[in-house]
Amino acid sequence: MASSAVRSLVLLLTIAAAIAGALSDPTPLQDFCVADLQAATPVDGFVCKPPASVEDDDFFSRAIAAAGSTSNPFGVNSTRATVSTFPGLNTLGVSITRVDLAPGGLNPPHSHPRASELVMVLKGEVLVGFTTAVNRLFSKVVRENELFVVPRGLQHFQLNAGAGDAVFVAMFDSQSPGLVTPTFAMFATKPAMPMEVLTKTFLMGEDEVSAMKSKFAAF
Numbered sequence: 001m002a003s004s005a006v007r008s009l010v011l012l013l014t015i016a017a018a019i020a021g022a023l024s025d026p027t028p029l030q031d032f033c034v035a036d037l038q039a040a041t042p043v044d045g046f047v048c049k050p051p052a053s054v055e056d057d058d059f060f061s062r063a064i065a066a067a068g069s070t071s072n073p074f075g076v077n078s079t080r081a082t083v084s085t086f087p088g089l090n091t092l093g094v095s096i097t098r099v100d101l102a103p104g105g106l107n108p109p110h111s112h113p114r115a116s117e118l119v120m121v122l123k124g125e126v127l128v129g130f131t132t133a134v135n136r137l138f139s140k141v142v143r144e145n146e147l148f149v150v151p152r153g154l155q156h157f158q159l160n161a162g163a164g165d166a167v168f169v170a171m172f173d174s175q176s177p178g179l180v181t182p183t184f185a186m187f188a189t190k191p192a193m194p195m196e197v198l199t200k201t202f203l204m205g206e207d208e209v210s211a212m213k214s215k216f217a218a219f
């Protein structure tokens with residue numbers, strides 16, 4: 001009786017651990033595995049550089065040191081230090097993105113399928129908001145040195161709410177959080193989403209859908 005209860009508990013914990021494990025990057029099996037971005041073998045992540053050729057600079061990056069240009073219709077530029085620009089992150093389960101926003105600039109609604117996002121504002125005032133599976137919107141104006149967290153996978157946006165430029169960093173619990181921006185995932189796919197899917201999804205006529213598509217095709 002007692003042992004069957006223990007077995008059920010162990011089974012439950014195993015399932016819980018398996019589910020938890022599936023939600024984040026895998027645990028590293030070694031101290032480091034600096035990505036060999038040129039390796040021909042495709043794996044989930046990247047093959048490790050030979051440890052003997054690993055050097056200090058593999059663990060250093062200036063990937064987000066400079067501001068990106070915000071001269072675009074959204075007034076935003078995301079500069080990423082994910083595994084593809086910072087190979088030392090391979091297998092470590094973390095990455096960071098710098099986002100520059102012009103006055104009035106918007107980082108349009110998007111989601112990261114593989115990571116939660118911890119936002120820290122470095123400059124200015126940013127309205128950060130995310131929506132839940134029941135369409136509840138949580139949002140807050142976040143100022144210098146303040147934090148806001150976006151749970152994994154949920155759709156979110158960042159709008160410059162101040163008078164000047166704004167800068168924030170977004171820290172992720174994945175070396176490669178992924179990015180899905182519904183506007184582009186609907187109106188700018190290759191090949192194109194069938195017109196019937198778009199007209200029925202947005203309750204729009206074909207002319208309205210075409211107008212939307214022509215806007216997003218420009219990027």
Ligand SMILES: *[C@@H]1O[C@H](CO)[C@@H](O)[C@H](O)[C@H]1NC(C)=O
Nearest residue numbers: 067068069070071072076077
């Ligand atoms: C972001 O900034 C970089 C560096 O200034 C620039 O090369 C790139 O075109 C910018 N991206 C967008 C979408 O404006």
